[in-house]
Amino acid sequence: MSPLGKNLLKKEDAIINVICLVFAVGILALAAMNISWGAGLSGLLTTDTLFFIVVSVLLASVLLISPLLWLHSQGIIKNPFAAGNDAELAVDTTPVHFEGSTKLFLTVLGALLGLTIIEVILAYFQVSILIMLTLLLSLSIIKAALIVAYFMHLRFERLSLVITLVPALVICICLLFVFFPDSFRSSNMRYKFTPAAPEAETTAPAEESH
């Protein structure tokens, strides 16, 4: 690697580490402020304070990963769980086989834009809500399939990956839909609100309490 490239990588490291460090310190300071305020107002052990502290410590530790890794790569701190030595830093310039061309991606983008415009036109013409829901969902599923197949490259992956991933999601969503008849039932059981007839209000609550 050229010395210029190495300097560039060093600069990138410095920038990203400083950004991460500033954010981590800021978040920890927020947590500390929250502790001092919370202790004064309502005590330390409320759900809100604990939640905020846990979230900020988690965020700060995630942000500290990059600076700590950098310190490790400089040999300043050692990884207590290390098994072997680090892989060498090298720029890999061998081209990788990649399926799909700009033309294909532009076609997919055009199809996605077209389907989006059809959805918006549906909103403009205000068809009945059930027809609209059916059409919107089917269009969205077509769009999702296009994105997954071509943009996310699932079409060019092995079938075994598709078979592992997709059915899990589909079965999960189907199981969620099992609850739906219940929602229609509770909608039908609801007390019918009629503001025009005041005498209905006196009789209806007795019917409902069973």
Next chain:
Amino acid sequence: MSTVDAHPDQLTATTDWGGGAFPYKVGHRKLGMWLFIISDAMTFSALLIGYSYMRASSAQWPTPFKFSPSILFSTTMTLCLLASSFTMVMAVAASARRDFKKVRLWIMGTMLGGLAFLALHIYEWLHLIEEGLRPFGIAPKTVFAKEWAERWPQAPPLFGATFFAITGLHMFHVLTGVLYLSVIAMRVKRLKHEDVEISGLYWHFVDLVWMFVFPLIYIMSVDMGH
């Protein structure tokens, strides 16, 4: 280098599932991202189905978004995300050629699309909050307070809860995606092609989720009466 980093094609095994092979022909990082995407898709589908459940079981549900400007505004946001998805695909294609300059340029374009989406979305949120929409109800003495009480007297005060929860979680995904892409653009020279591809997977997933949020939250809430 350890064997873990070997490319899937370099491994030879007699059967796919007998061990010592990559049965999916993808690296472990990419498989991990796919599994994360599937679990995240389950989270979003649970949220969207929960929203649909509440809407179906309610006597009324507010449909406050006027075609112009609300729906047109969110259509612009959709176009931003679609365009950024395309630039991301071009970045991955450039990465396969190991053209680092192009990769950085296309990823910058992607981040720009994401940031434009975020800016528009935050503007929209501020506008709705100003008009009186709150996570659990409507603020009194606002534009929405009078109109909603007249038009949807039986609606539960959950429109804001579903709207802010679902679009907020999606906005958080876009924000983390932009941060993720900035790291990828900075370090692209020391990353493998697969790592750039994985960041692309995440970005397309964020786009994909919006393809369901946009029709279900926005278009299904278009104002029919006016």
